[in-house]
Amino acid sequence: MAPQEESTEEAMGSEQKPISTILIIIAMQTEALPLVTKFQLSKDTDSLFPKGVPWVRYHGIYKDLHVNIIWPGKDILLGVDSVGTISASLVTYASIQALKPDLIINAGTAGGFKAKGACIGDVFLASDVAFHDRRIPIPVFDQYGIGARKTFSTPNLLKELNLKVGKLSTGDSLDMSPHDEASIVANDATIKDMEGAAVAYVADLLSVPSIFVKAVTDIVDGDKPTAEEFLQNLVAVTAALDQAVTQVVDFINGKCLSQL
Numbered sequence: 001m002a003p004q005e006e007s008t009e010e011a012m013g014s015e016q017k018p019i020s021t022i023l024i025i026i027a028m029q030t031e032a033l034p035l036v037t038k039f040q041l042s043k044d045t046d047s048l049f050p051k052g053v054p055w056v057r058y059h060g061i062y063k064d065l066h067v068n069i070i071w072p073g074k075d076i077l078l079g080v081d082s083v084g085t086i087s088a089s090l091v092t093y094a095s096i097q098a099l100k101p102d103l104i105i106n107a108g109t110a111g112g113f114k115a116k117g118a119c120i121g122d123v124f125l126a127s128d129v130a131f132h133d134r135r136i137p138i139p140v141f142d143q144y145g146i147g148a149r150k151t152f153s154t155p156n157l158l159k160e161l162n163l164k165v166g167k168l169s170t171g172d173s174l175d176m177s178p179h180d181e182a183s184i185v186a187n188d189a190t191i192k193d194m195e196g197a198a199v200a201y202v203a204d205l206l207s208v209p210s211i212f213v214k215a216v217t218d219i220v221d222g223d224k225p226t227a228e229e230f231l232q233n234l235v236a237v238t239a240a241l242d243q244a245v246t247q248v249v250d251f252i253n254g255k256c257l258s259q260l
């Protein structure tokens, strides 16, 4: 058999075997810890990651799944969660290399646009992701900067769970400059975060399907200051997020990628 045919068969095989290993990438400790408890995961003692990095892996068996929660940890100098695209890309890359997951779930909080139907506490499954702070006004580089891509399609999961669907726009700021706003509108986004499109880029690069579960902590086009609203709602909205992620994982259990 020609090598090309073999690899096609292999690829089809992985679509049809039950999902075995999942990687849940979560930027903030507050979001991650309730899920660590829920899935009864333990902290990795013998880190897969290079010595000295703050990245943390929690792992264990939940139902028929090897579940890994990866949290980029606290910044070594400042002691705050390592949010944003750089840490998200690095941990996604290192975790895929080490764990060869069947599926990635990027779970987290996000800002939502009420004009597009988002409310505080809503949980979204992103249909598409793109960046809003990588402006390169040269033909084709402009599209590279935006980095728009579709997420892995999960029609059955959507039918089963009560999640909203919308496009996600990612950038490295919590606030929104007028430039960012114009790009977010151009991206047709309903929700805005600081990691999603970066995780999607790395997952695509290494051919791992990825989905994005995002809960709305703040209304970007509302009248409250974002940082204040975000901090006020973080804990309560995290409960909704964690409930949705548990439902997603329960749905995935025992299924193949093609059944999602």
Ligand code: FMC
Pocket: 027, 028, 083, 084, 108, 109, 110, 111, 112, 173, 174, 175, 192, 193, 194, 195, 217, 218, 220, 226, 230
């Ligand atoms: N804009 C951008 N990011 C976020 C947001 C908003 N209005 N609300 N919540 C978030 C997410 C980001 O993805 C970060 O992980 C964290 O919460 C805020 O630092």
